[in-house]
Amino acid sequence: MIATEVDAGWRTARQVSARPAASAWSRKPERSLNRASAWGDAQPTEKTTRTDWAAVPALDQGQTGRWESASPTDGGSVAAGFVQVPSKDLGLAGAWDHSIRPADWRVTVSYNPAPAKKDASTAPRYQRVDEYGPRYDAALEVGRSLYVPGNGPLVFNFGDERYAPSNSPSVFFDFRYVPPARVIQPVDSGAAFSWRPARQVGIPMQLLWGRGRPLDPIPTGIDYPDYTGPITIIVPPPAEPDILETYMIANSVSLAVLPDRTPLDATGIRVGLDIDSFAWTLSANLFGRTSLAQVRPDANGPKEVELTINGHTWVFIVERYSGTGKLADERYTITGVSQTQLLAKPYAPARSQSNTVPLNAQQAAELELQYTDFILHWDTWNAGPPDWTLPAGAFSYESKTPMEVIAELAETAGGIVSPSRNSRELTVLPRYKQPVWQWSSAIMDRIIPANIVASWGSEWQPQPEWNSCYVSGTNHGVSVNVRRAGTAGDEPAPDVFHDWITGEQAGRARGIAELCKGGNQEIITLDLPLFPQQTAPGLVEPAMLCEVRDIEETWRGLCLATEITAEGIGASRVKQTLKLERHHREGA
Template sequence: MLATEIGAGWSRARPVSARDAGMPWGTLQPAEVSPSLDWGKGHALDASMLAGWDGLAGLDVHLRARWTRALSVDRCAASPFDVVPVKDLFLTPGWDRSIQRRDLHIQIRYNPMPARADSSTAPRFQRSDEHGPRFDAELERDRSLYVPGSPLAFTFSGQRYTPSNAPVVFFDFRYAPAPRVIQPVDSGAVVNFRPARRLNLPMALLWGRARPLDPVPTGIEYPDYEGPITIIVPPPAEPDILETYMIANSVSLVVLPGRAPLAASSIRVERDIDSFAWTLQAQLVGRTSLNLVRPDAAGPKEVELAINGHTWSFIIERYTGTGKLADERYTVTGVSLTQLLAKPYAPARSQTNTAPVNAEQAAVFELEYTDFTVNWDTWVAGPPDWTMPPGAFSYSELTPMEVIAKLAETAGGVVRPALNARELTVLPRYREPVWQWSSAIMDKIIPAAMVTDWGSEWQPQPEWNSCYVSGTNHGIGIMVRRAGTAGDNPTPDVYDDWMTGEQAGRARGIAELCKGGNQEIVTLNLPLFPSTTAPGLVEPAMLCEVRDIDETWRGLCLATSIDAQGVGAARVTQTLRLERHHREGA
């Protein structure tokens, strides 16, 4: 074991001079002691105003700059911040006043005022020279004394002039043409606007709807032409003339959709030219048949009637009943399906168009969101279509069917309902004018051999030859006059709110003229032949040719009624009311 004794002796240090320490630190000056504060216990303040101090969250620690003691730098390398030493004087850019004043006559004017065009024509009208002699700039330039780029030589005192390096005289051969007034292009071409000369006045054609003249279709096809062609109306089927007609009538009345048969003792179906629905009246035998068609909370019941191959669909609207012991009879009344577009089934509404609309478009719009369709052949069958401006197509509290019927009436047309489908057709009341019936193509031919009995009633009207048709708040006013007449016997004026088209006004005027003249209403009773045998079912608005015993005449079907006594093998009669005119051309 090794033991070492270590001892240290402490004594007072010797005083050292400040100069020996090599530091510029001297005696410290005594600081003011009086401002010193005695620390003691603080007074309690409002504890509610106390704010809790805690550590602040460190933000962007990675951007923190660490301050340390700067390194000592060589004082001799310090650069005084006063004078920048001059370096690379040979690269000094020429930013001084060494540029001499040369070419003082070239002046650059910043933002000069634009030159005034046509300053010489500064009259108050400020018009260009529209009718003066044409100014040719190329010709004016050729007239100048000197054109830059061509050789030039001067001779003074017999010697050739040679310009010196420091000439005293300068020559300026610039040519400044006199300012000219601007001229429009082709100002000399004057076009005089005046009405065109009318040539070949006797050859003028009145453009309108063409009439098919060929009664027999040609069947010619045009493979290289896709445009519109004249549609030839086919002639009616010729009925067979026999000594005796044997018809096995077939009548059935069933309830849809189950097709339960109904016991009916008599059935009557009828419609006139101004109606948009067929009507049914039938007598049912027994309460059982009535219970099958009695309307209930779900609405009216639908039935189907078939007579000799012609089928109708009806909805039962009402019924009445009478009875006694063991004998109950009920009379039911029905209408065709188009009645669903009228009261009380369809709601009445009001509207005003805010954009131009065609009559056909307006009719299609009325059937929107329904399962009904409308057929309006505006090119062949008519009536013509027309455009109603904004605000013209306006109505209040009308059902869709009332609107379509009014549109058809405006152009002289009627509405024909389908027999057993949810569709309707808009047709002209008079497909051909009365005075052209002799050359028109008929829809049906009725021989006298098929007529069982007939009747007539004379109903004369004035022989009108002109009609004034006009709109009310919108539209046009036109005078429709029958060609070849003086137009001195007009019909009562026709005013319609929706009359805004010329062709529609012409069609309405023709329809009104056709109602006049000497005429009679002829009633014909004939059998209802099947659809495969002429003439079949004759509907209102059809033109019929009646081949009577003494003469052949033509008439317009105004109403049709069909009577069937009982169901099964029953007796069926078709009754027609025809409008016959006694005038030239009818």
């Protein structure tokens, strides 16, 4: 049975007639029975159940649920939803093969389109801190929260141990302390700083240091094989010339064609170089077509000749010739240049370039000589001019030969290019080894006594007494205002602008060179013999500082140009003509 006893869930019936019913199950009059309910007379079996449900059929009494035990046949046939995997699948080790090629392993990260800036509006929110509130003392707050036993009815004494409640106490106590959140307060919020010009201390004790100059002319001669850095070279003083009553020089002049060293019959030989040129020049007269045929250019290019005067040797490239003649008299004039002219027009091609990485000026000059047999000498540590860094894009030029680039790099830092006489070498030197106002204490290169001077001449060329110069780059670089120490800098020289002035040292060196060009000065011309190499003063080249010991005074000047003339081949009259720049200012 589903229910053994069921109480009636019915309540008093609603009146359906004028006469109220005394009971919902009492016998009604025949006229009322048909109207009060749609049910008929109840069966005797329904009187005890007091419900509308009939007895449950007998076949349902033995079932306790809707599920029955599975039959043996069903349990044996349906054991699981999966069957054994066929043996043909057992040989598969994995689903990967070698179909992917190395070319497919490259991963290209593309940022196009750009990621959405969904986080651009997300920014930390800052609130103003409590700058002037009472200071928070963490130690004091912790001390206030500590429990101190007293004499009250409820006193805790843990015996220096942590509180641990029993297994099933009636009351638990929570001794945790959570400090309240405090507003951030800046430290030293009340401190204030006032800025003012620094106080000058020890003004009477200042020392005016100048440029360091080597005072010991004797080198140590110690080699350091493990040291590869720059080495300071002590420059010895120039050799003292011999002062004699009479000078007798056996001049020796020879001109030969290379490589066979065939001698040439020449006269009127002139060799010259000025401070702004990068090649020695030669001019000579030849007699007859036989001599001209030996130096005339052919399919292999121009010919080279070797000139030797009193032990000083030059090698020239014969560039051109011209001739005049009449019956039984033919004269030809040849002109030549030293080998450094091969780096300029018309031998070297013009090119353009721009650096993509930073490099030094010395490196830029050496790159111009790449794939050539020329050697560059640039002593940035001792002789100068200084080296500096050219950032990416600063070292750029258009349609220039290697020699033009090297000469412009040297000029940028106040330097010049000095060519070698008989080899494929060139040297970058400062135009002024020492500033003009320091010539009185500088080490000279040559000493010229008045006893060897055959003739002289002078030309006065005054210039403003400049004491400052503004040097700056254009698209790249720095700006330097070079001012002579001890002056007000109120007489500025013309400003200098160049795109390659990208270093402070280069700007300083260029500014000094520009200041040295000013002031009262004169150009003095001296004629003197060309002494052999072992005899002072020997050959004087441009950019050398010379000390001239005149009859009345001793003065110093810068060699601007050198010209050597020889009347003919063999024993000939040889003269060396110098053009010196003399400054009339303090310290010169």
